[in-house]
Structure formats: structure tokens, C-alpha cells
Amino acid sequence: MAFKLEPKIRPSRSTHLxxxxxxxxxxxxxxRPGLKVLxxxxxxxxxxxxxxxxxxxxxxxxxxxxxxxxGRVWERTLRSGExxxxxxxxxxxxxxxxxxxxxxxxMTTDDxxxxxxxxxxxxxDAKDFLAEQAxxxxxxWNNNPISVTPxxxxxxxxxxxxxxxxxxxxxxxxxxxxxxxxxxxxVPLFIEIGDVLRVDTRTGEYVSRxxx
Amino acid sequence: xxxxxxxxxxxxxxxxxxxxxxxxxxxxxxxxxxxxQTSTLDQYGVTDVAIENIEVPGYGYLQSSPEYQxxxxxxxxxxxxxxxxxxxxAGEAGRWHNTEFTMLEWYELDVSLDxxxxxxxxxxxxxxxxxxxxxxxxxxxxxxxxxxxxHERNESRFIDIxxxxxxxGLCDFTDALDFLVSSAVAKLDVPRIFLxxxxxxxxxxxxxxRRGNIDVALRFExxxxxxxxxxxxxxxxxxxxxxxxxxxxxxxxERLGLKPKPVDPNFEAALVQGLPECCGVxxxxxxxxxxxxxxxxxSDVLAFSTRVE
Numbered sequence: 001m002a003f004k005l006e007p008k009i010r011p012s013r014s015t016h017l018x019x020x021x022x023x024x025x026x027x028x029x030x031x032r033p034g035l036k037v038l039x040x041x042x043x044x045x046x047x048x049x050x051x052x053x054x055x056x057x058x059x060x061x062x063x064x065x066x067x068x069x070x071g072r073v074w075e076r077t078l079r080s081g082e083x084x085x086x087x088x089x090x091x092x093x094x095x096x097x098x099x100x101x102x103x104x105x106x107m108t109t110d111d112x113x114x115x116x117x118x119x120x121x122x123x124x125d126a127k128d129f130l131a132e133q134a135x136x137x138x139x140x141w142n143n144n145p146i147s148v149t150p151x152x153x154x155x156x157x158x159x160x161x162x163x164x165x166x167x168x169x170x171x172x173x174x175x176x177x178x179x180x181x182x183x184x185x186x187v188p189l190f191i192e193i194g195d196v197l198r199v200d201t202r203t204g205e206y207v208s209r210x211x212x
Numbered sequence: 213x214x215x216x217x218x219x220x221x222x223x224x225x226x227x228x229x230x231x232x233x234x235x236x237x238x239x240x241x242x243x244x245x246x247x248x249q250t251s252t253l254d255q256y257g258v259t260d261v262a263i264e265n266i267e268v269p270g271y272g273y274l275q276s277s278p279e280y281q282x283x284x285x286x287x288x289x290x291x292x293x294x295x296x297x298x299x300x301x302a303g304e305a306g307r308w309h310n311t312e313f314t315m316l317e318w319y320e321l322d323v324s325l326d327x328x329x330x331x332x333x334x335x336x337x338x339x340x341x342x343x344x345x346x347x348x349x350x351x352x353x354x355x356x357x358x359x360x361x362x363h364e365r366n367e368s369r370f371i372d373i374x375x376x377x378x379x380x381g382l383c384d385f386t387d388a389l390d391f392l393v394s395s396a397v398a399k400l401d402v403p404r405i406f407l408x409x410x411x412x413x414x415x416x417x418x419x420x421x422r423r424g425n426i427d428v429a430l431r432f433e434x435x436x437x438x439x440x441x442x443x444x445x446x447x448x449x450x451x452x453x454x455x456x457x458x459x460x461x462x463x464x465x466e467r468l469g470l471k472p473k474p475v476d477p478n479f480e481a482a483l484v485q486g487l488p489e490c491c492g493v494x495x496x497x498x499x500x501x502x503x504x505x506x507x508x509x510x511s512d513v514l515a516f517s518t519r520v521e
Binding site: 051053059075077 | 393
């Protein structure tokens with residue numbers, strides 16, 4: 001895999017000491033939503049944290065995490081004063097270029113035009129909605145892409161669908177249509193092969209026929 | 213312009229708070245229980261390992277509870293009494309915690325712990341509406357939720373189950389116990405529950421009694437919607453035992469790297485003089501008021517919460 005982004009990616013809170021990375025850690029009193037930490041070896045983002053303490057007992061911090069690799073939500077409770085190792089996680093905007101079937105290639109949006117490649121597990125369901133030139137948000141962990149979020153709306157061409165019913169632009173039935181990415185979505189009956197559709201990537205739903 | 217001057221609670225909530233305070237005072241007036249006021253600043257604090265007083269150099273400590281002074285009043289002959297006032301606990305801040313909060317502390321002479329519990333339930337009904345209250349001993353709670361034997365005190369089993377329930381990182385038996393009690397209450401999903409019969413090492417200032425072959429602390433907690441609302445004791449009256457528990461606290465403090473605290477000699481002397489038989493309870497009024505108003509945090513019912521984000 002030929003990509004390098006080293007100079008641009010900085011661990012969010014590690015300190016550079018000579019050539020070594022000294023990983024920072026966060027104590028429970030520094031916990032806040034958005035913090036990225038390692039939990040059981042996986043990078044996670046804190047969604048919420050709450051101080052809880054019995055009147056006559058140990059103080060705890062109850063935290064909800066989202067695992068940045070699996071997307072699953074984990075709940076853990078830590079004794080106050082405990083700490084967690086910071087995860088070297090950064091998010092960057094990159095433009096989608098193309099896929100060779102195994103890897104999906106993206107380009108940095110600065111003047112360096114560096115390319116990076118993400119594998120299927122990082123791209124996940126986003127692969128259905130990657131339109132060329134679409135500016136995506138990519139999450140990197142230890143400089144490796146772990147997840148790709150496409151823009152909320154993308155324009156994608158229809159490569160396959162049953163013949164359209166011209167003039168039927170009113171409400172009515174829907175039919176499946178295959179997009180250039182291979183994804184199949186439900187579209188109104190009047191959509192034809194070659195039409196470019198605006199699609200909501202969060203729901204995978206047809207929004208409108210694109211004017212272009 | 214900065215908006216930091218604004219109260220954290222809205223004015224309507226503060227007006228409602230005044231009504232609830234009034235209703236609380238009527239509850240005690242109807243029962244002939246006297247309102248008292250003790251000082252929030254005293255030369256001595258508490259040795260309790262889980263409570264950190266705020267120190268005021270040259271003066272002493274902001275009180276974390278009016279307990280000692282109110283018991284000194286009882287020794288001096290005060291009848292059953294209550295107090296509503298601010299208390300302070302360093303480092304406690306969050307959705308349901310504020311460093312300074314409003315405590316209702318209340319002592320009744322010549323009542324059993326069961327009677328006091330019934331009175332607490334009546335006060336809660338009067339402030340937030342009636343609902344049935346379940347009662348579980350701590351042992352029953354842990355047995356039902358996790359098939360754990362509280363009195364067997366199997367440390368590794370407690371820690372294993374606590375870890376499985378989401379306790380992360382270093383912990384010891386008492387951490388696991390505190391965590392599992394709150395998990396078990398959450399699992400029960402009942403609106404109100406009294407927890408009773410605490411293990412003797414969590415007696416705080418409650419009397420202990422032999423039940424079968426184990427010592428249990430005659431203590432209760434009331435949990436409402438998963439929140440600890442009240443903490444009551446059949447009060448310890450034995451001065452020697454009080455000193456022993458304080459020394460024990462201070463030994464634990466040293467082990468944990470906390471500063472040992474002087475034992476309050478005035479309270480100790482009052483115990484020697486003789487505390488009448490009584491039961492007492494501390495009620496977290498801000499939490500109860502927030503529940504009464506359907507608010508999600510104590511800052512919504514405090515004029516100026518000290519919470520920092």
C-alpha cells in the first residue's frame with residue numbers, strides 16, 4: 001500500500017520527546033465528550049461521561065463510548081482518579097478518487113495531492129455512496145484509515161433499472177435501481193438508466209433527480 | 213456580553229423550589245419536629261474516607277453534614293429536630309452532584325428505624341407524589357441480581373462480576389460492592405427502593421447488631437429513580453466504638469494517600485455524655501426537588517450551581 005501522510009497526522013495529545021512518542025493519558029476528571037481513548041485495545045470516542053458517587057462510597061465516572069472501528073456503543077464505569085490512554089485518532093477531509101475493487105483511494109485536499117488507500121473494513125457501508133470527487137471525512141488511527149464518512153448528499157448515476165414510465169412524476173410506486181457504486185436503492189418509477197440521482201448517504205434514500 | 217451572571221435555574225423553578233421548601237417545613241411542623249440551625253463552618257471535619265471537607269485555613273472546615281452538631285444538640289436536650297441547609301463536599305460535581313448542596317438532616321427520638329423509614333417515605337410522597345416503595349436488604353439485592361453472597365465476601369468473585377457489568381480498571385472489594393449495588397438497583401428498575409442492613413464495615417455512624425452469625429449495620433438508603441435520596445441510621449451512641457471507627461478511617465486514609473483528619477473532640481465528648489436513643493436521616497433535597505419538577509440535573513433547581521464544565 002503506497003500512502004504516506006506522516007507529516008500531516010499528529011496525535012491529538014501526545015508529546016514529542018526526541019524521536020519517541022509518549023502517549024498521553026486522561027484522568028477521569030478530564031473526561032469529556034469527544035475525547036478519544038483506547039478501550040480494550042480499540043480506539044473509542046467518549047459520547048458522555050457522568051460523575052456518580054454514593055454518599056458513603058467510592059466516586060465513579062460512568063462513560064459511554066463509541067468504538068471507532070465497529071461503531072458499537074460500550075458503557076464502562078471507572079473509579080474516579082483512574083486514567084485511560086489517549087488514542088492517536090485524527091479526522092481529515094479527503095476527496096474520493098476511485099476503487100480498484102480491493103482498495104478505495106482518496107486524495108488530500110491540500111496542495112500535496114497525497115493519496116491514501118482504505119480497505120473494505122475501513123470503508124464499510126460508505127462504499128455504496130462514494131461518488132467521485134466527494135469530500136469524505138476519514139478517521140485515522142495510528143495513521144491508518146479506520147472509517148470513512150461520505151458527505152450527507154452525493155450524486156450518483158443509475159446503471160440499471162426497469163424502463164421508466166415517462167410522465168409519471170406524481171406520487172406512486174417505487175422500483176429498485178442500481179447505482180454506479182453497485183448499491184441498490186428504491187427510486188420513483190420515472191427514473192431511467194443514466195439519470196443522476198441525489199442520495200442521502202445517512203439513510204440510503206433517494207432525494208431527487210439531479211439537474212446535471 | 214457575558215451571560216455568566218445568570219442563575220443556573222430558571223425563575224419559575226426557583227419559585228417552585230420555595231413552595232417545595234415550604235411544604236417540607238409544613239411536614240415537620242405538623243409532626244412537632246423542631247427546626248434548628250447549626251453552623252456551616254466548624255473547627256473540625258469528618259474522618260470519612262469517601263467525604264472530603266473543604267478546609268477554610270485558620271477557621272476549620274465547611275461542614276459536609278450538620279450531623280455532629282445536631283447530635284450535640286440532642287445530647288443537650290433538644291427534642292426531635294430537623295435542619296435544612298447548605299453542606300459542602302470537595303470534588304463532587306456532576307449532573308446529580310454539586311459541591312455545595314442542600315441537605316435536610318433530621319433526627320427523631322424514640323422511633324425505630326422502620327418508623328423513620330415510613331416517615332421518610334411519607335415526606336417523599338408529599339414532595340413528589342405517592343408511589344409504592346420496595347424494601348430489600350443489601351444481601352437480598354445482590355443475591356437476586358447477581359447470585360452473590362454479600363457476607364461471604366468473596367473478593368475475586370465480586371470483582372469478576374463487577375468487571376462483567378462494566379467496571380473498568382483497578383478496583384478492590386468495596387469498589388466492586390458499591391458499583392454492583394448501583395447496577396443491581398438499576399436492573400430492578402423500580403421507582404423507589406429502600407436498601408437496608410449494610411455490612412458492618414459500611415456502618416458509618418450506624419449501630420450494628422448481630423443477625424444470626426453476622427453483624428449488620430442498622431442503616432438504610434432510599435433510592436428514587438436510581439438516585440440516592442436519603443441515608444438513615446439507627447444512630448451509634450457508643451463513644452469508644454466511634455473512636456475506633458475514626459481511627460480505622462484514618463488508617464484507610466493513610467493507605468489511600470489522603471490526609472488523616474483529627475477526630476472531633478466535641479462530638480466525642482457529647483457521645484461520652486450520652487446521646488439519647490434516636491434515628492436520623494440525611495435527605496438530598498436538591499435531587500428530590502429536581503425529581504419533583506421533572507428536571508434532569510440539580511443545576512436546574514439551584515440558583516447558582518458551582519458546577520464547572
